[in-house]
Amino acid sequence: MKKQFKNQHRMLESFGYEFLVVCPNCNSKSKVISLGDHSPYGTGIIRRFLCLHCGMTKEFVPKNNCFNQSIISYGSKWNDGFINIGGTFDWYFGYPLYLQIPCCGQTLWAYNLEHLEHLKNYVQAELRENHPYYLSVESRLPLWIKSAKNRDVVLKAISKLEQKANQN
Ligand SMILES: [Zn+2]
Structure with missing residues (x-):
């Protein structure tokens, strides 16, 4: 029997609860997570980078628009302070995907x-x-x-x- 893939209508956004990234400090496998709702559209949520190898941690500081909302950009180009979805990096810090x-x-x-x-x-x-x-x-x-x-x-x-x- 042939294998069949049923559409799951799964959005790319639904996988954004965890990003495995390359640590900018020690080049090891590290993570970017959201503390709370992992939707990129949520406001006031802490997005944290952490590396268990060298102990580096960092929190995302968003640049908000005049309505106090995060600015989301889709595409392969990185914009600092925005939430960037779709490139080969995490959405918040722009660290390369592991x-x-x-x-x-x-x-x-x-x-x-x-x-x-x-x-x-x-x-x-x-x-x-x-x-x-x-x-x-x-x-x-x-x-x-x-x-x-x-x-x-x-x-x-x-x-x-x-x-x-x-x-x-
Ligand atoms: Zn590290």
């Missing part, structure tokens, strides 16, 4: 292990439902990840990232 790897001339990336697992299930599936919700993770995936001819290469890259994630 789970990223060159693949098919592009970069394959995930915020955390659950996100990686979600990508894997998607890529493994040979049958996919049509018309994913337009804002879901699936609909926003680039074509090179969705392409059947890249499936094996992409799955290999995902398994390398899994190994990397499980090293201390």
Whole structure:
């Protein structure tokens, strides 16, 4: 039987409760988390960077707009003080994602292990439902990840990232 991926209408935002990142101080695997609601739209929530290797911690200081709301930017460019969603970095500090790897001339990336697992299930599936919700993770995936001819290469890259994630 062919593996089937059922659309979960899962938003990229729903994986933003934890980012595995590269510590800017010691280059080890470290984390960015939210204390409280992990939605990027919440206000007054502490977003914290912490590295268990060197002990560095940092809190995000947002630049708010005139309505006292965080400013959210979508795209691959980093804007300091904004919440930046969609690039190969965490949303708050802009530290490079720990789970990223060159693949098919592009970069394959995930915020955390659950996100990686979600990508894997998607890529493994040979049958996919049509018309994913337009804002879901699936609909926003680039074509090179969705392409059947890249499936094996992409799955290999995902398994390398899994190994990397499980090293201390
Ligand atoms: Zn560190």
